[in-house]
Amino acid sequence: MLYQSQKIAHWYFRIALLLFGLQVIMGLWLAFNYTFTVPQSIVDKFPFATARAMHTNLLVLWMLLGFMGGAYYIVPEETGTEIFSPKLAWIQLIVLVVTGVVALIGFIFGWTQGRPLLEIPRPLDIVVVIGALIFLFNVGMTMFKAKRWTAIQGNLLGGLTFLAILYLFGIPFYQNEVIDWYYWWWVIHLWVEGAWELVTASIIAFILLRLTGVERHVLEKWLYVELGLFLFTGITGTGHHYYWIGAPKYWLWFGGVFSALEPLPILLMVIDTLDHVKKRKTKIINPFTWTLLIGGAVFHFIGAGVWGFAHTFPQVNYYTHGSQVTVSHGHLAFFGAYALLNITVFYFAIPKLKGIDRYNPTLGTIGFWTTTSAMFLMGLTFGISGVVQSYIERVVGLGYMTAQDYLRTWMGVTFFLGLIFFAGVLIIIYDLFFIRPAEEEVL
Amino acid sequence: MSQKTAFRIFIIGTLASGVLFLALTWDTHRQVETLSHADKLSPQVIAGKRTFEKYNCNDCHTILGFGGYYAPDMTRVVQRVGEEGIRFRVKNPERAFADSWRKMPQQHVSDAEVENLIAFFTWVGNINNGDWPPQDSKKRMTRGEEIAVAAGGLSPGAAVFQNRGCMNCHSLHGKGGTFGPPLDTVGRRLDLERIEHYIRNPKSINPNAKMPPQKDLSEKELEEVTKFLAGLK
Numbered sequence: 001m002l003y004q005s006q007k008i009a010h011w012y013f014r015i016a017l018l019l020f021g022l023q024v025i026m027g028l029w030l031a032f033n034y035t036f037t038v039p040q041s042i043v044d045k046f047p048f049a050t051a052r053a054m055h056t057n058l059l060v061l062w063m064l065l066g067f068m069g070g071a072y073y074i075v076p077e078e079t080g081t082e083i084f085s086p087k088l089a090w091i092q093l094i095v096l097v098v099t100g101v102v103a104l105i106g107f108i109f110g111w112t113q114g115r116p117l118l119e120i121p122r123p124l125d126i127v128v129v130i131g132a133l134i135f136l137f138n139v140g141m142t143m144f145k146a147k148r149w150t151a152i153q154g155n156l157l158g159g160l161t162f163l164a165i166l167y168l169f170g171i172p173f174y175q176n177e178v179i180d181w182y183y184w185w186w187v188i189h190l191w192v193e194g195a196w197e198l199v200t201a202s203i204i205a206f207i208l209l210r211l212t213g214v215e216r217h218v219l220e221k222w223l224y225v226e227l228g229l230f231l232f233t234g235i236t237g238t239g240h241h242y243y244w245i246g247a248p249k250y251w252l253w254f255g256g257v258f259s260a261l262e263p264l265p266i267l268l269m270v271i272d273t274l275d276h277v278k279k280r281k282t283k284i285i286n287p288f289t290w291t292l293l294i295g296g297a298v299f300h301f302i303g304a305g306v307w308g309f310a311h312t313f314p315q316v317n318y319y320t321h322g323s324q325v326t327v328s329h330g331h332l333a334f335f336g337a338y339a340l341l342n343i344t345v346f347y348f349a350i351p352k353l354k355g356i357d358r359y360n361p362t363l364g365t366i367g368f369w370t371t372t373s374a375m376f377l378m379g380l381t382f383g384i385s386g387v388v389q390s391y392i393e394r395v396v397g398l399g400y401m402t403a404q405d406y407l408r409t410w411m412g413v414t415f416f417l418g419l420i421f422f423a424g425v426l427i428i429i430y431d432l433f434f435i436r437p438a439e440e441e442v443l
Numbered sequence: 444m445s446q447k448t449a450f451r452i453f454i455i456g457t458l459a460s461g462v463l464f465l466a467l468t469w470d471t472h473r474q475v476e477t478l479s480h481a482d483k484l485s486p487q488v489i490a491g492k493r494t495f496e497k498y499n500c501n502d503c504h505t506i507l508g509f510g511g512y513y514a515p516d517m518t519r520v521v522q523r524v525g526e527e528g529i530r531f532r533v534k535n536p537e538r539a540f541a542d543s544w545r546k547m548p549q550q551h552v553s554d555a556e557v558e559n560l561i562a563f564f565t566w567v568g569n570i571n572n573g574d575w576p577p578q579d580s581k582k583r584m585t586r587g588e589e590i591a592v593a594a595g596g597l598s599p600g601a602a603v604f605q606n607r608g609c610m611n612c613h614s615l616h617g618k619g620g621t622f623g624p625p626l627d628t629v630g631r632r633l634d635l636e637r638i639e640h641y642i643r644n645p646k647s648i649n650p651n652a653k654m655p656p657q658k659d660l661s662e663k664e665l666e667e668v669t670k671f672l673a674g675l676k
């Protein structure tokens with residue numbers, strides 16, 4: 001840590017970690033609902049729908065807090081100054097966390113916008129927007145006052161601004177269901193396959209810059225190529241969600257072709273990370289950071305690139321759309337790309353914020369391998385469920401519940417794997433809260 | 444490659460895709476008017492959409508394939524279970540799904556709200572969306588039926604008869620259920636048109652009919668099975 005104001009990031013990270021734990025508990029409850037019969041009296045009070053809203057909103061909240069904390073950590077080092085206003089950063093954190101907690105409690109009492117992933121009620125949306133504006137203002141002013149522009153911080157700010165603007169498209173009430181879903185995807189797809197990728201690529205470039213000693217202009221060059229490819233394929237690639245909503249037929253072509261190219265920039269990111277690590281000019285201090293960085297890049301490619309590609313063509317999507325195949329991809333992609341990125345940032349920054357140079361990686365390593373293996377297997381069991389479901393319900397034409405009967409065992413296995421995953425998450429949370437310096441080796 | 448070239452890739456890639464996307468968005472707005480029958484968006488349909496959101500149905504049920512995957516898709520629910528079927532299930536889920544291992548909550552949806560929901564689902568069911576979902580498609584026969592035709596040399600109508608539950612109650616050549624009469628010679632008793640009506644709505648032909656209306660059949664399936672039965676003389 002070089003600047004005092006970077007300290008704020010620590011609280012963003014800690015709260016994000018706690019919310020992560022809570023998110024996974026909700027996930028377990030969802031899988032439980034798929035496996036066992038929950039009695040009517042409980043379903044009436046705490047239905048699957050409410051738990052799902054909590055699971056997904058916690059996900060988005062903790063990841064955005066992680067990104068924002070990451071930005072508060074990175075921007076001082078990139079600009080070479082303190083944060084414009086640490087006080088605003090605190091206010092913003094409180095505003096967002098309080099909004100999140102109110103929203104989660106509200107869900108239990110049926111206060112909801114009622115649209116998947118965007119359940120936060122409209123009045124609270126306004127507060128979220130205010131929180132985001134404070135954030136952008138604070139980070140923007142820091143850069144503006146420092147008058148030092150780098151591609152990394154520029155793209156980080158650009159990605160975060162893009163992210164905030166897209167959120168606005170999720171707020172209005174759309175009378176036409178087709179138009180509603182059209183803009184719903186501007187938030188969901190253009191986030192995860194657009195804005196969030198910009199943020200991710202910038203953060204990874206920053207960490208590589210700090211750790212490898214590879215020259216800035218080389219890193220920034222690749223950063224631009226990746227971002228160009230991400231946006232070129234990702235923007236029009238939104239069309240892979242417009243096949244069956246009542247939009248014109250040409251989306252089958254535009255969506256299919258552009259989204260099929262989306263794995264390319266992800267692959268480039270893997271290659272380029274490996275390349276920079278190989279050509280590094282500095283000594284490795286914490287090898288675990290590399291495990292995380294490379295593991296994350298590879299998992300990002302598998303979950304988003306390979307799993308996304310598998311159902312992105314209309315001929316396949318016609319049968320798999322809105323089935324457990326989608327869930328399989330959603331988990332592998334979100335975990336591989338953004339959960340691991342956040343965990344990487346936490347392991348990169350938290351020891352430094354505590355003044356620890358070299359930390360003991362034992363628990364972290366156990367946590368990493370437990371979560372990644374369990375999540376990968378969950379991706380497979382969700383995936384098998386999805387293929388079975390698509391076949392029985394959509395190809396053979398037996399009813400929905402008949403197909404669900406065939407999935408029960410697989411969802412049971414998913415629940416069990418989820419318990420193992422949860423254990424890994426607890427280890428990571430514990431480790432990051434109480435991380436210790438490595439004992440000096442006896443030479 | 445120089446940094447300048449890289450930057451140019453970034454700008455051109457982003458702009459090209461962005462402009463294309465915005466142009467397609469403009470055209471989509473134009474075409475959705477007809478594809479979705481936007482002229483039929485009555486206040487009741489819109490009120491139904493609000494009800495659907497108020498009770499967060501969408502986090503259990505998908506609609507147009509989006510949402511929670513915990514319960515059946517709502518896109519063609521009117522065609523699948525009928526208006527009365529929706530009324531009963533939404534008002535009395537604890538009874539409708541008493542025997543099911545998966546429950547739907549009793550949310551005390553008011554009568555007016557249920558009517559609005561039905562208007563909304565009816566409107567959604569008519570969106571011209573590329574014939575998705577496949578299980579509710581009226582144009583296709585299910586793969587089970589196609590396989591039966593291909594493998595057993597059955598006529599398409601016989602395959603529907605075997606696969607769509609008629610055999611639970613009816614028999615042919617001594618095989619099948621006994622709740623309903625054997626249908627070996629039904630073509631002698633009823634003509635094509637009467638059979639078709641019987642299957643969709645037994646009470647329209649026989650006021651005392653105990654046979655439940657066969658609403659799950661697609662138009663194509665109904666046509667094939669009717670042709671098949673009418674030929675049994």
Ligand code: HEM
Binds near residue numbers: 193259309
């Ligand atoms: C890190 C990046 C990505 C994340 C986090 C992600 C996440 C998700 C999620 C959560 C959904 C389900 C949304 C819903 O309906 O509720 C989804 C759907 C989908 N994704 Fe991704 N995705 C990513 C990248 C990709 C890529 C690169 C492709 C294609 C090559 C892709 C293809 C698809 C397709 C085709 C669907 C629609 C599934 C359906 O029809 O139900 N995704 N994605």
Ligand code: HEM
Binds near residue numbers: 023511
């Ligand atoms: C114990 C671990 C977990 C379990 C058992 C679990 C289970 C589930 C279940 C059953 C659903 C509902 C799918 C449906 O509507 O039918 C769901 C949704 C979702 N979960 Fe998880 N989850 C877990 C952890 C995670 C993690 C770590 C992430 C992200 C990093 C995540 C991201 C999501 C997303 C994005 C959705 C919405 C999917 C979609 O719309 O396609 N989950 N989860």
Ligand SMILES: [Fe+2]
Binds near residue numbers: 189193237238240241
């Ligand atoms: Fe997408």
